[in-house]
Amino acid sequence: MAVTSGKQQDAPGARRSAIRRAGEQGLLCEEGVVALPMDVGYRGPTACAAAGITYRQLDYWARTSLVEPSVRPEDGSGDPPLYSFRDVLILKVVKRLLDTGISLQQIRTAVGHLRYRDTVDLAQITLMSDGVSVYECTSPGEVADLMQGGQGVFGIALGRVWRELESSLGEVSGERLSEPMAKPHPADELARRRRERKTG
Template sequence: MHEPRDPGPSGEQQAGDGEVGYRGVTACSAVGISYRQLDYWARTALVVPSVRDASGSGTSRLYSFRDLVVLKVVKRLLDAGVSLQNIRKAIEALRSRGVDDLAGITLISDGTTVYECRSPEEVVDLLQGGQGVFGIAIGGAFKEIQGSLSHLPAEPVGVPEQEDAPVVEPEADSVGDELAARRARRRAG
């Protein structure tokens, strides 16, 4: 594994001529979520890895920098009590945006609905209407992810995955989940 290079102006990281991707375990560490959450969000198409999706046993997902920012936004919205249904609507609206476009967006929510604001005036208008309760400046999430990734490994995109390399699942989320821990130990050999 190698250390990621400094991100360019848009936050995307480059490795030589190609992009880099981040494995699930790295994504979890950078965003602050469990592997179980990441897997569930990928399987339910809430946040699907844009670099490489898992294509069967022995392959791993690779997430882009943009994917990690979206994962961070999902986590923050969930932590604030926004329903998964409303988060799906907000993420669907963000999915079509480019990295540079995302950096200028602030999401404001009243705990039920998520509003997209592109200027300070829109944020003030929403707050004056008595609706907004909390906000997420996506540009701030960019900086947090960049800081987290500075010490985490990345993989060059376009390099074929080694088929005979063992895939080791992360440990179970909690000590109480003995069945998941047994499965992880059995897979690890």
């Protein structure tokens, strides 16, 4: 994942124009998001609905370690895996990058880089791409430099994705690890029957 150094020699007016265009497109970094508890998790179907992906994609990305459930990993205990807000945010970013034609190899590199960021820091990042490479920008100047240089064909402001998820996940209740398991989720009924068949 490339990070721009932003040394363009264009006129200051062109730079201001690029910053204005980036602001109009919602590509500039967001401020003031609230860190969410890391012990709250969402089951697979909820994560899929919030990220706009299929359960098959979710399962494949977990098995290939692209995005794994971090609140409660799949451990064979029978308890459903739980995805954190951060996991769902990254799932949604992966989906958007795939939709724009970025290769899975480039997406893996970008996700690997994002793993080392604090959760709240993610909201300050804008991912820009030229369709081949993915660039991380953490300031309006970096976004403008990429747009001026032609590398910034499209961008994803993670702060904006964060706010979308806050809205969609705010309508469902997550599960806390400290809480006993609630009544079984309908999607887990098949798994329960399989366990009973094996033990019974």
